[in-house]
Amino acid sequence: MNKDQSNIRNFCIIAHIDHGKSTLADRFLQKTHVVNDRNFQNQMLDSMDIERERGITIKSQAVTIPFQSKNGKEYELNLVDTPGHVDFAYEVSRAISSCEGALLLIDATQGVEAQTLSNMFMAMEHDLEIIPVINKMDLPSADLERVKHQIEHDLGLDSDMAFPISAKTGLGIDELMEGLVEWIPAPSGERSKPLKALIFDSHYDPYRGVVIHVRMFDGELKEGDNIKFMSNNADYTVEDVGVFKITLDKTGKLQAGDVGYFIAGIKNITDVRVGDTVTFKKNPCTEPCEGFREVKPVVFSSIYPIDTNQYQELHTAIDKLKLNDASLIYEKDSSAALGFGFRCGFLGLLHLEVVQARLEREFGLNIVLTSPSVQYRLTNMKGETYYLDNPAEYPDPGSIEKAEEPYIKAAIITPTEYLGNIMTLCMNKRGIQQEMNYLDEKRVEIFYEMPLAEVLFDFYDKLKSISRGYASFDYELHGFKETSLVKLDILLNGDVVDALSQLVFKDNAHDRGKAVCKKLKGEIPRQQFKIPIQAAIGNTIVARETISALRKDVTAKCYGGDITRKKKLLEKQKEGKKRMKMVGNVELPQEAFLAVLRTDED
Amino acid sequence: MKAIPLYLHIPFCRSKCSYCNFYSLPLKDERTEKIFIEELIRQIDFQMNLTGSGSLKTVYIGGGTPSGLSGKGMDRLLSFLNTKCTEETEEFSVECNPEDISEELIGLFNDSPVNRISLGVQSFNSNVLRESGRRTTGEQTEKALEIIGNHWKGRLNIDIITGLPGQTSQGQLHDMEKAVGTGADHISCYSLIVDEDSAIAGHPLLPDGEEEDIQWNLSRGFLLEQGFENYEVSNFARPGFESRHNLQYWRMNEYLGCGPGAVAMFKDHSIGRISNPSDLTLWLKGERELWNETLEEISPAEFLFENFMMGLRTSEGIDRKEFHRRFSYYPEYLIRRTIESSSSEYFQIDEKALSLNSKARLFMNPLLLKIRDEIEESDFDFKVHWP
Ligand SMILES: Nc1nc2c(ncn2[C@@H]2O[C@H](COP(=O)(O)OP(=O)(O)O)[C@@H](O)[C@H]2O)c(=O)[nH]1
Ligand code: SF4
Numbered sequence: 001m002n003k004d005q006s007n008i009r010n011f012c013i014i015a016h017i018d019h020g021k022s023t024l025a026d027r028f029l030q031k032t033h034v035v036n037d038r039n040f041q042n043q044m045l046d047s048m049d050i051e052r053e054r055g056i057t058i059k060s061q062a063v064t065i066p067f068q069s070k071n072g073k074e075y076e077l078n079l080v081d082t083p084g085h086v087d088f089a090y091e092v093s094r095a096i097s098s099c100e101g102a103l104l105l106i107d108a109t110q111g112v113e114a115q116t117l118s119n120m121f122m123a124m125e126h127d128l129e130i131i132p133v134i135n136k137m138d139l140p141s142a143d144l145e146r147v148k149h150q151i152e153h154d155l156g157l158d159s160d161m162a163f164p165i166s167a168k169t170g171l172g173i174d175e176l177m178e179g180l181v182e183w184i185p186a187p188s189g190e191r192s193k194p195l196k197a198l199i200f201d202s203h204y205d206p207y208r209g210v211v212i213h214v215r216m217f218d219g220e221l222k223e224g225d226n227i228k229f230m231s232n233n234a235d236y237t238v239e240d241v242g243v244f245k246i247t248l249d250k251t252g253k254l255q256a257g258d259v260g261y262f263i264a265g266i267k268n269i270t271d272v273r274v275g276d277t278v279t280f281k282k283n284p285c286t287e288p289c290e291g292f293r294e295v296k297p298v299v300f301s302s303i304y305p306i307d308t309n310q311y312q313e314l315h316t317a318i319d320k321l322k323l324n325d326a327s328l329i330y331e332k333d334s335s336a337a338l339g340f341g342f343r344c345g346f347l348g349l350l351h352l353e354v355v356q357a358r359l360e361r362e363f364g365l366n367i368v369l370t371s372p373s374v375q376y377r378l379t380n381m382k383g384e385t386y387y388l389d390n391p392a393e394y395p396d397p398g399s400i401e402k403a404e405e406p407y408i409k410a411a412i413i414t415p416t417e418y419l420g421n422i423m424t425l426c427m428n429k430r431g432i433q434q435e436m437n438y439l440d441e442k443r444v445e446i447f448y449e450m451p452l453a454e455v456l457f458d459f460y461d462k463l464k465s466i467s468r469g470y471a472s473f474d475y476e477l478h479g480f481k482e483t484s485l486v487k488l489d490i491l492l493n494g495d496v497v498d499a500l501s502q503l504v505f506k507d508n509a510h511d512r513g514k515a516v517c518k519k520l521k522g523e524i525p526r527q528q529f530k531i532p533i534q535a536a537i538g539n540t541i542v543a544r545e546t547i548s549a550l551r552k553d554v555t556a557k558c559y560g561g562d563i564t565r566k567k568k569l570l571e572k573q574k575e576g577k578k579r580m581k582m583v584g585n586v587e588l589p590q591e592a593f594l595a596v597l598r599t600d601e602d
Numbered sequence: 603m604k605a606i607p608l609y610l611h612i613p614f615c616r617s618k619c620s621y622c623n624f625y626s627l628p629l630k631d632e633r634t635e636k637i638f639i640e641e642l643i644r645q646i647d648f649q650m651n652l653t654g655s656g657s658l659k660t661v662y663i664g665g666g667t668p669s670g671l672s673g674k675g676m677d678r679l680l681s682f683l684n685t686k687c688t689e690e691t692e693e694f695s696v697e698c699n700p701e702d703i704s705e706e707l708i709g710l711f712n713d714s715p716v717n718r719i720s721l722g723v724q725s726f727n728s729n730v731l732r733e734s735g736r737r738t739t740g741e742q743t744e745k746a747l748e749i750i751g752n753h754w755k756g757r758l759n760i761d762i763i764t765g766l767p768g769q770t771s772q773g774q775l776h777d778m779e780k781a782v783g784t785g786a787d788h789i790s791c792y793s794l795i796v797d798e799d800s801a802i803a804g805h806p807l808l809p810d811g812e813e814e815d816i817q818w819n820l821s822r823g824f825l826l827e828q829g830f831e832n833y834e835v836s837n838f839a840r841p842g843f844e845s846r847h848n849l850q851y852w853r854m855n856e857y858l859g860c861g862p863g864a865v866a867m868f869k870d871h872s873i874g875r876i877s878n879p880s881d882l883t884l885w886l887k888g889e890r891e892l893w894n895e896t897l898e899e900i901s902p903a904e905f906l907f908e909n910f911m912m913g914l915r916t917s918e919g920i921d922r923k924e925f926h927r928r929f930s931y932y933p934e935y936l937i938r939r940t941i942e943s944s945s946s947e948y949f950q951i952d953e954k955a956l957s958l959n960s961k962a963r964l965f966m967n968p969l970l971l972k973i974r975d976e977i978e979e980s981d982f983d984f985k986v987h988w989p
């Protein structure tokens with residue numbers, strides 16, 4: 001049976017982080033009984049533990065929701081959930097381009113924030129119908145009038161169209177769903193044309209291989225079809241087709257306008273690229289979907305097992321993670337201090353932390369990550385350019401003609417009272433101010449060009465703290481700019497620990513060296529001998545600290561009633577040891593490697 | 603019938619010190635105190651019967667603050683214990699806080715089997731005491747010591763804590779000089795343990811690990827100079843004045859423990875540690891079922907490990923004969939890999955004992971971890987003969 005295309009609606013929810021995307025998705029699922037109440041869990045679409053824990057959606061998810069409208073018609077709503085973090089901005093853009101409409105969710109107590117704007121512009125670029133939705137109306141501090149004003153003024157949308165709701169209590173959800181089918185257009189593709197479908201995500205299923213998430217633009221897709229990916233012409237035979245109902249629901253067929261999945265015997269997730277177009281092998285469509293690009297990692301770090309015997313296990317674990325995460329790239333690496341490991345590229349620091357957490361939790365590994373680095377572009381004396389992200393491979397400075405580092409364009413929205421502090425912060429981070437718009441008399445939007453290396457680590461936390469949480473921030477990559485680099489080495493007990501080396505902006509090197517030594521002093525537990533910590537550029541020591549020798553364990557009392565406690569304490573120490581890496585004769589805690597980046601220079 | 607060590611826990615204090623992680627409650631009215639003590643007496647009887655003990659080998663009344671009991675309560679408790687003490691009773695200690703010391707209290711002790719006062723001084727510096735949330739001042743402490751000096755006929759221990767908020771190395775040394783100056787025959791010197799949930803966590807005046815290390819080692823050096831022996835990790839005594847009661851713990855002998863929060867270790871069906879719930883209300887209800895509740899059954903391998911963990915704390919070390927009687931092996935045999943892989947001077951073995959040298963005793967934790975691994979990895983078929 002053919003569905004009536006005019007009863008399909010494809011939409012996404014876009015919002016600044018924490019404005020309630022996941023909660024609203026939960027309400028939709030509950031209202032329409034896609035999941036029964038017994039199986040219902042909060043943040044239903046966030047399926048990874050770590051997503052739930054951190055309240056951040058990392059992977060795009062889709063779900064098909066049946067909806068009976070008051071107008072008598074039965075609709076099929078396809079909700080495409082988008083990742084909520086700038087690391088995954090490209091995935092967001094793909095998810096958006098598989099929809100005809102977007103609910104732009106705004107927290108009634110916070111108002112418009114940086115991601116609200118950037119997501120709205122992205123939705124506009126893709127010609128989506130945008131419905132403003134004002135969330136958290138149940139809160140006493142909700143300020144409907146203010147947000148309505150911002151919708152008119154900052155976003156240029158019609159505030160009369162806005163739906164006030166509470167995703168938490170369910171207030172206004174029915175009205176919103178009616179509005180959604182009324183305002184968002186039905187998909188316009190043609191079933192009779194050759195197949196044209198956009199891949200907006202994929203995941204690995206241990207039993208069925210790679211599951212591809214697609215939005216159908218034209219034509220039909222059935223089991224047995226011979227298809228190909230337009231970016232690389234790889235061809236496959238479709239084995240299974242269906243839609244998402246939290247689990248995969250086989251339908252045998254997808255048609256223009258649908259959102260669903262297919263499986264085609266693909267073993268390797270790297271063969272599937274988000275943003276690619278699927279078409280028939282014979283009789284392909286003429287033009288691919290717009291906007292395909294390769295996602296490139298921007299942060300690099302090496303991962304080593306704490307116990308060198310776990311190298312093989314680490315290898316297997318990374319291979320497995322990669323099955324579900326095409327954006328993770330890696331190659332073998334080795335370090336004098338840490339042995340064998342992997343050099344990995346990540347989409348951002350959150351992505352790095354997610355990979356680290358999954359390796360530890362899902363695979364039970366104890367690992368260390370070396371100081372994350374951005375990728376620099378170097379030009380040698382012969383005029384050849386190449387990219388470098390590993391401080392260990394930094395060449396003789398004399399051989400470098402020119403060094404460039406990646407920049408971002410940052411957008412910050414802040415109440416005016418914090419403007420001064422924020423400008424100082426950005427300046428300290430080598431930011432170059434681009435423009436500044438007063439959104440109204442109380443809020444400003446400023447744009448900066450800033451080195452990516454400066455915002456990766458503690459910029460966001462600092463921004464939040466100096467603005468008491470009111471400033472919001474978003475960024476996109478913005479090319480390379482010439483820079484002046486040095487390699488900062490860290491010596492423990494007189495020996496360079498290659499895993500602690502970092503490439504830094506020359507003028508910051510001394511301060512960074514001092515801060516790192518101080519930080520390490522705080523992180524490395526005292527041992528039975530004295531440990532000098534030094535920072536060096538080439539042969540010049542630029543900073544030093546000393547960890548004094550430990551002269552006893554803790555000498556607590558230990559009588560009859562203390563035995564159990566004492567044993568627990570020993571157990572804890574044993575666990576702690578598993579998270580220590582022996583480097584020479586110094587025990588380095590896992591935290592020390594990342595801590596060197598979280599230095600407070602003020 | 604045998605004589606057995608007894609620990610009593612009196613969980614009442616005038617106020618809560620900010621580093622305290624003991625079970626301690628505000629002082630109670632006389633009626634509650636009376637019920638409390640009668641229950642205590644019932645449990646002592648009960649545990650003595652259960653273990654077939656005819657008398658008490660050593661007694662330690664700790665807390666909380668036992669010295670905060672009313673005169674009447676203290677009198678009742680001591681009179682009862684008197685009936686359980688014999689010639690064989692080697693030591694009878696009561697923990698006291700300086701603010702409770704009076705001529706009457708000392709008189710009461712002098713007329714009882716109590717022969718050792720353990721005074722919770724912690725520091726003589728009023729500032730340090732205040733920052734630590736202790737009620738006592740330096741002056742009160744001096745006053746208490748004066749009364750003790752003039753009237754007390756027994757032995758004296760002084761408790762000192764290093765690394766308290768506001769303490770300095772200079773001040774620490776000064777405290778130690780004063781402690782020795784009191785004529786005490788025994789000094790316990792503990793590092794402050796900062797429990798993450800205690801009120802003291804994050805105190806801005808807390809010395810860091812390095813500073814605490816210096817304070818404790820200065821104290822140790824001074825005490826050794828003054829003729830004290832560091833006979834256990836954190837305990838110092840003039841020769842012959844070691845705490846008999848506490849030695850029982852380190853020798854892993856059986857002991858009774860009565861009062862809410864107290865722990866006993868004896869063999870009922872198997873070797874076990876019996877903890878009374880830290881719950882006064884339950885205690886006052888006199889629910890006997892709770893007394894018998896073995897909260898921790900100790901497996902032979904655990905018991906073996908504990909023998910090392912406790913025995914190696916003391917300078918006398920692990921008695922090899924007694925160890926052989928308990929486990930049918932000599933101790934050095936069971937941990938030979940640990941001994942071989944450690945600095946040669948760390949472990950000392952002679953006819954009588956296996957012990958650690960004084961330096962290794964200060965760095966025991968890594969050794970204990972190794973011992974633990976070694977015990978876990980070897981699967982001896984332990985038959986334990988204990989007590
Ligand atoms: N009071 C109230 N809280 C809400 C509402 N919607 C979401 N929240 C809360 O706001 C926080 C962020 O919501 P979440 O859905 O995770 O936001 P997301 O980051 O956009 O996915 C959570 O603590 C939610 O419980 C609402 O309508 N009312
Ligand atoms: S006197 Fe002892 S038991 Fe009482 S509160 Fe202070 S530390 Fe705790």
Ligand SMILES: [Mg+2]
Pocket residue numbers: 021022023046055056057084
């Ligand atoms: Mg979310």
